[in-house]
Amino acid sequence: MKQSLLIYDGSNSLFRAAAEATTRRLDEVVAVRWSAEPVQAFLEAQFDDRPFAFILVEGDSVHVGEATVGRVLGLIGLADALVDGLKRAYAVGGAPVGRLVHGRTVADLDGTFPLSAAAATHLADLRQVREVPVEAPTGES
Numbered sequence: 001m002k003q004s005l006l007i008y009d010g011s012n013s014l015f016r017a018a019a020e021a022t023t024r025r026l027d028e029v030v031a032v033r034w035s036a037e038p039v040q041a042f043l044e045a046q047f048d049d050r051p052f053a054f055i056l057v058e059g060d061s062v063h064v065g066e067a068t069v070g071r072v073l074g075l076i077g078l079a080d081a082l083v084d085g086l087k088r089a090y091a092v093g094g095a096p097v098g099r100l101v102h103g104r105t106v107a108d109l110d111g112t113f114p115l116s117a118a119a120a121t122h123l124a125d126l127r128q129v130r131e132v133p134v135e136a137p138t139g140e141s
Contacts (some may be wrong), residue, residue, distance in 0.1 A: 001032050002059060002123075002127060003028060003029075003127040004026075004028055004029045004030070004056060004057060004059075005029070005031075005032055005055075005056070005057040005123065005126055005127065006022060006023070006029050006030065006031045006032070006055075006056050006068075006072065007021060007031075007032055007033075007034050007039055007043075007053075007054070007055035007056070007057070007098070008031055008032075008033065008034060008054060009033070009034050009035075009052075009054075010033030010034065010035060011033075011035065011132050012101055014101075015101075017138065019031035019107050022072060022076065026072075026075055026076065029075070030126075030127065032126055036053065036130075038122060038125060040074065040128055041104075041122050041125060042057075042119050042126065043055075043119075045116060045118040045119040045121070045122055046062060046116050046118075046119035047109075047114070049107075051064070051107030051109050052104055052106055052107050053065050053068075053104075053106055053107040053109055054068045054090075055068055056068040056071055056072055057115065057123065058071065059115075060114060060115045060120075061113070061114065061115060062112070062114070062115050062119075063111075063112050064107075064109050064110055064111060064112075064113065065090065065094065065099055065109055065110035065111070066087045066090050066091050066094075066110040066111075067110055069083075069086055069087050069090045069110045070084075070087045070099040071112075072113035073087075083089050084097075090138070091110070093133055094106045095116070096110075098106070112114075114118060130140045
């Protein structure tokens with residue numbers, strides 16, 4: 001099975017901690033920062049854009065936004081009712097939280113999309129990552 005990639009905002013300590021907790025519980029998931037250049041190249045190839053969003057690349061599928069929340073929490077094993085509630089919270093609060101916490105608006109993009117052949121070529125190196133980059137680079141908090 002191919003390594004799944006969780007693309008997240010690494011500039012915030014809360015989201016770094018969430019990524020670390022997720023990858024500790026899910027051996028098949030590796031977290032990579034949205035801002036990493038290889039991730040940006042993947043996004044450009046997949047979406048013809050660089051959407052700022054919470055993304056899970058799993059097999060030949062790319063989950064974005066609310067779909068990522070649902071899939072990751074489902075894999076962790078949370079109860080369906082809790083997963084549904086957190087997906088609704090993401091749908092309602094994603095944009096304002098994005099502006100407040102990240103300083104940018106989260107992309108208005110949700111759902112599951114097929115992985116494009118062009119985007120797949122950017123994943124080989126990212127899938128070789130074995131550690132979650134949870135520590136903030138110097139100067140970030």
